Amino acid sequence: MARIGLIYDxxxxxxxxxxxxxxxxxxxxxxxxxxxxxxxxxxLGHTAVRVGTAxxxxxxxxxxxxxxxxxxxxxxxxxxREAYALVLLEMxxxxxVGSDALTMSLSLDKAWTKDLAVAAGVRTPSYxxxxxxxxxxxxDLPGRFPLFVKPRYxxxxxxxxxxxxxxxxxxxxxxxAWMTATYSQDAIVEVFLExxxxxxGVIGNGPPEALPVLPRAVDVETGIGIHALEHxxxxxxxxxxxxRGSLTPELEAALQRDAITIYxxxxxxDFARIDFRLDSEDEPSFLEINPLPTFAPDGTFAIxxxxxxxxxxxxxxxxxxxxxxRVGVERPAGVMVSR
Numbered sequence: 001m002a003r004i005g006l007i008y009d010x011x012x013x014x015x016x017x018x019x020x021x022x023x024x025x026x027x028x029x030x031x032x033x034x035x036x037x038x039x040x041x042x043x044l045g046h047t048a049v050r051v052g053t054a055x056x057x058x059x060x061x062x063x064x065x066x067x068x069x070x071x072x073x074x075x076x077x078x079x080x081r082e083a084y085a086l087v088l089l090e091m092x093x094x095x096x097v098g099s100d101a102l103t104m105s106l107s108l109d110k111a112w113t114k115d116l117a118v119a120a121g122v123r124t125p126s127y128x129x130x131x132x133x134x135x136x137x138x139x140d141l142p143g144r145f146p147l148f149v150k151p152r153y154x155x156x157x158x159x160x161x162x163x164x165x166x167x168x169x170x171x172x173x174x175x176x177a178w179m180t181a182t183y184s185q186d187a188i189v190e191v192f193l194e195x196x197x198x199x200x201g202v203i204g205n206g207p208p209e210a211l212p213v214l215p216r217a218v219d220v221e222t223g224i225g226i227h228a229l230e231h232x233x234x235x236x237x238x239x240x241x242x243x244r245g246s247l248t249p250e251l252e253a254a255l256q257r258d259a260i261t262i263y264x265x266x267x268x269x270d271f272a273r274i275d276f277r278l279d280s281e282d283e284p285s286f287l288e289i290n291p292l293p294t295f296a297p298d299g300t301f302a303i304x305x306x307x308x309x310x311x312x313x314x315x316x317x318x319x320x321x322x323x324x325x326r327v328g329v330e331r332p333a334g335v336m337v338s339r
Contacts, residue, residue: 002329004041005051005069005094007085008034011232013053015076021182023233027074027156033296037070040316044324045335054085061092068329069096070320072292079153079185080105082292097323099268099291107266107289108153110188117286120265122258124286125277127190133177138169143191149175152186155290157228159183165192165222193285195278196245197225200259201293201304203271204322208263210256211304217241245278255284262289270323273300314338 014025038048049066051057054073057064069089075081083101090101099107107113114124126142129152141147145167151159159179166172172189179187197218201211217226220240229239245251259274266289273293276284295301297312305315314337321337324330331337 001332002046002067002324003049003065004046004324004329005049005057005064005066006034006037006041007051007054007057007069007071007073007089008037009053009073009075010034017077021159021233023158023231024076026158026232027154029072029294030296033072033294033299036295036297036312036316037072037320039313040320041070043313043317043335044321044337045332046324046329054088057085057088061088064092064094066094068324068327069094070323071096071098072295074155074292079108082108095327095329097320097327098270099266099272103266103268103291107268107291108155110150110152110288111186113266113289114286116265117262120261122261122286123283125190125193127188129186129188130176130180131186132180133173136169136173136176141169141172142189146192147172147189148192149179149187149189151179151183152188154183154185155288155292156294157225157231158233160224160228160231161234162219162222162224162229164228165224192223193277193279194223195280195282196243196247197278198247198255198276198284199300200255200274200276201271201301202259202263202268202274203319205269205326208260208268210259212307213247213252213255214300214304214307215243215245215247217243245282251282251284258284258286262286266291270326271301271319311338 009028011028041048054075071085073085075084082104086101089096111129117124128142146165149164166175176187197216199214202208220242226239226241268291272291274289275287302312305312318337
């Protein structure tokens with residue numbers, strides 16, 4: 001029976017600073033996520049050890065006895081934040097499931113990730129990076145309007161509102177100025193694609209496996225994904241939504257192929273979620289990747305488990321079992337994993 005550390009951030013753990021945006025803690029997790037991970041580890045016959053945040057790990061590390069760790073910490077206030085716990089674990093010689101610190105830091109940067117996707121032969125919307133509203137050059141935009149503005153180093157749709165879609169240079173300058181001031185980082189501006197939106201879960205290694213593709217609903221008025229407009233910290237409102245396009249077998253295969261290409265290009269391990277959007281010709285383009293996806297019981301992986309007619313606990317246990325075996329932790333003899 002192995003001792004597996006759980007390192008995580010709950011919403012209540014966010015280290016608020018004066019003047020931060022209302023959605024600053026959006027990437028953190030509810031207690032139910034930690035409960036789900038713990039139950040999956042118990043199903044595998046392991047002992048789950050709740051460590052807490054990366055800062056808790058730093059304080060406890062000297063006397064901590066772990067065979068491996070499951071890290072879902074986001075930390076805060078740095079583009080390297082998703083690597084904090086992973087670097088500490090690596091220094092202590094404790095193997096961790098999931099992607100390593102370098103992949104986490106690189107993938108948090110939307111601009112660098114796009115460049116790597118293009119280098120791997122995967123389409124992505126044309127983009128520019130701006131450090132302020134004054135930096136916007138009307139003669140050097142990424143493409144025609146509408147354009148889309150988001151923070152360069154954030155996840156969980158932080159910073160995205162209805163005004164993220166802009167239709168003119170004046171709107172673009174105003175949105176970039178607000179974004180860079182509010183989130184204290186560059187804004188990335190890309191061509192807004194009007195077609196369907198999809199997310200692809202990828203698990204495993206050598207070779208990785210793309211899961212069934214999940215279509216995402218979008219706001220009828222703006223075309224922005226409703227998951228982005230309804231995220232934590234944003235005001236609630238009634239949204240009329242639709243699912244655009246049709247997920248044909250050919251499109252699903254193309255999305256899965258591109259997802260695996262990006263997963264491998266960024267040297268991801270064990271699990272990730274990759275988001276795509278279709279253009280006016282129904283050609284898919286890569287938006288972003290999250291190698292630190294939520295495992296919340298109402299999140300993407302739980303929905304995919306339901307699509308596959310799997311219990312979420314069994315599905316999550318299988319994902320963790322594959323990952324733990326990669327780092328040398330086998331489940332006890334006689335413990336079976338349902339598939």
